[in-house]
Each structure stands twice: as structure tokens, then as C-alpha cells.
Amino acid sequence: MKSDGTLDRAVVSSHSVFGAPCWVSLATRDLRAAQDFYHAVLGWEWHAGKLGREYRFARVNGVPVAGVSAMSGFGGRVATWTPYFAVASADETVSRSQERGGTTAVGPISFPPGRAALLADRDGAVFGIWEGELVAGWEEWRRAAPVFVRLHTRDAFDAAIFYAEVLEWASSAPGSCEVRYEDNEVVLRSRGDVVARIHSGAVEAAPDPTIRPHWQIHFTVDDVEAAARAARAHGGTAHQQGLGSTEAILTDPDGAHFTVTCKGAP
Known part of the structure; x- marks a missing residue:
């Protein structure tokens, strides 16, 4: 056991899965309420780590799967989930993003054992990048709490070009993520797993100017209806397509949106 409460495991670097989502983090106003809510809905246990008193790590069977930070002092910011993508160099990634019209909100800054930045x-x-040692082994993280992320945007192809250039998707480097167009979405795979999707509607549809582009986190659960009931019972909301639905959009008590998807659903 390490001093921060995590289990000893082989060190895995962001270099080994660069371009793929490697972590998800929630910024919230009420750390205690968030811990209670996600424990009830997703069964997560919590511990403090190296990132200070206002950051908590969620665990499933001892494996860190997500982080939650307090937003005290951040005024009217909206509580939100953010995906982080593994990169070989945070500085170079930030430069590529800025060269292609992206913006930098924070960083890169050091969070031993790595460096992070928050970009748009x-x-x-908004999305994050991470360079350095992963909190958990990538495959271990995905087994403990399967997750994928979906970008809802106005133009999937334009977005795919941006992220491919910034995060080096579909490059010739060993281990690079694969990108394909399937069922009206751009689909990203890493080591054979679907890890991200980019969606903007059917190919023939014009870009929708009313869409507020954002990344949506999808957590895989055994029972979508049970997760929805738990969310409602603990101060959140849940929107399902109907009884027996394989997916539901949930909102925690602080207004952060996320999706639960049934295991085995496409």
C-alpha cells in the first residue's frame, strides 16, 4: 500500500496510451455531498491522496477510477465532469492546441507524479491533458470502472481533425489511437477498446448552431434503472428514454451531468 492509500502496482506512463482518455475528474462546490451521491449511485469509495485536502479519489475494489475537487473560491463556475487525455508532452500538446485555435484555461502545471493542463x-x-505516471494502470482503470467519453459538437469531422492533430490520433507512432467513422459518429479506439466518440448528427445534416459543445462522461453500470433511482433519491435527477432503457442521463445535486450506460450496450 502506498502512503496515499492506493494499492502498489506497476508504474504506467501516459506515453504508453497517448491520445486516449486516462482519467475523469469532477469539479464541485460540495465535496461531501458529491462523495455521498456517487457512493450511492456508482458504489464508489473515497480516499484522500497527494493532491491536497480539497481533492478526493474514488475507488472501485481498491483501484482509483475518478477524482473530485472542491471549487471553493471559483464564483459562479458550473459543476462539471472533465475527461483527461494521456499525452507524451503537456507543453507540446498545449502548443499544438493553441496553433489550431484552441485555448488554454490552466497550465501546464505540475502535480507530482505528472503535469496537467485544462484546455478548450x-x-x-473543455478537456484536460495529463503527462506522466497514471493514477492507475490504464487497463486496470478501464476494468474497474469502464468508461468512455463522447463529444457533442457542431461538426464532428472538424472536431476530429482538431483532436487528431492535438492529441496525435491516427499517427504512425506505436500505440496511437485508431479513428474511424461508424454509425454517424467518429469513433476512437485504443488497444481495441472504444474509448471516445464524437457526435454531431447525421452526415447530411447541417451543423446545429444551438449545440453547446461539451464532453459527456459515460460510466458503465450493471443496472441503469437502479442508478437512476439512486440519483433521484440522493438529490439528483435522471432522464431515461423509457423503462428498460440501456442509458440514462443523470445530474448530481450540484448540477454536473453524466451518463450511465448498461454493460454490454453498444
Whole structure:
């Protein structure tokens, strides 16, 4: 056991899965309420780590799967989930983003054992990048709490070009993520797993100017209806397509949106 409460495991670097989502983090106003809510809905246990008193790590069977930080002092910021993508160099990634019209909100800054930055693509969708040792082994993280992320945006092809250039998707480097167009979405795979999707509607549809581009986190659960009931019972909301639905959009008590998807659903 390490001093921060995590289990000893082989060190895995962001270099080994660069371009793929490697972590998800929630910024919230009420750390205690968030911990209670996600424990009830997703069964997460919590511990403090190296990132200070206002940051908590969620665990599933001892494996760190997500982080939650307090937003005290951040005024009217909206509580939100943010995906982080593994990169070989935070500085070079930030430079590529800025050269292609993206913006930098924070960083890169050091958080031992790595460096992070918070960016936005040229349509305003916020995402993070991480260079360094991963909190958990990538495959271990995905087994403990399967997750994928979906970008809702106005133009999937334009967004795919931006992220491919910034995060080096579909490059010739070993381990690079694969990008394909399937079922009206751009689909990103890493080591054979679907890890991200980019959606803007059917190919023939014009870009929708009313869409507020954003990344949506999808957590995989055994029972979508049970997760929805737990969310409602603990101060959140849940929107399902109907009884027996394989997916539901949930909102925690602080207004952060996320999606739960049934295991085995496409």
C-alpha cells in the first residue's frame, strides 16, 4: 500500500496510451455531498491522496477510477465532469492546441507524479491533458470502472481533425489511437477498446448552431434503472428514454451531468 492509500502496482506512463482518455475528474462546490451521491449511485469509495485536502479519489475494489475537487473560491463556475487525455508532452500538446485555435484555461502545471493542463477546443468544449505516471494502470482503470467519453459538437469531422492533430490520433507512432467513422459518429479506439466518440448528427445534416459543445462522461453500470433511482433519491435527477432503457442521463445535486450506460450496450 502506498502512503496515499492506493494499492502498489506497476508504474504506467501516459506515453504508453497517448491520445486516449486516462482519467475523469469532477469539479464541485460540495465535496461531501458529491462523495455521498456517487457512493450511492456508482458504489464508489473515497480516499484522500497527494493532491491536497480539497481533492478526493474514488475507488472501485481498491483501484482509483475518478477524482473530485472542491471549487471553493471559483464564483459562479458550473459543476462539471472533465475527461483527461494521456499525452507524451503537456507543453507540446498545449502548443499544438493553441496553433489550431484552441485555448488554454490552466497550465501546464505540475502535480507530482505528472503535469496537467485544462484546455478548450476551438468550439469551446473543455478537456484536460495529463503527462506522466497514471493514477492507475490504464487497463486496470478501464476494468474497474469502464468508461468512455463522447463529444457533442457542431461538426464532428472538424472536431476530429482538431483532436487528431492535438492529441496525435491516427499517427504512425506505436500505440496511437485508431479513428474511424461508424454509425454517424467518429469513433476512437485504443488497444481495441472504444474509448471516445464524437457526435454531431447525421452526415447530411447541417451543423446545429444551438449545440453547446461539451464532453459527456459515460460510466458503465450493471443496472441503469437502479442508478437512476439512486440519483433521484440522493438529490439528483435522471432522464431515461423509457423503462428498460440501456442509458440514462443523470445530474448530481450540484448540477454536473453524466451518463450511465448498461454493460454490454453498444
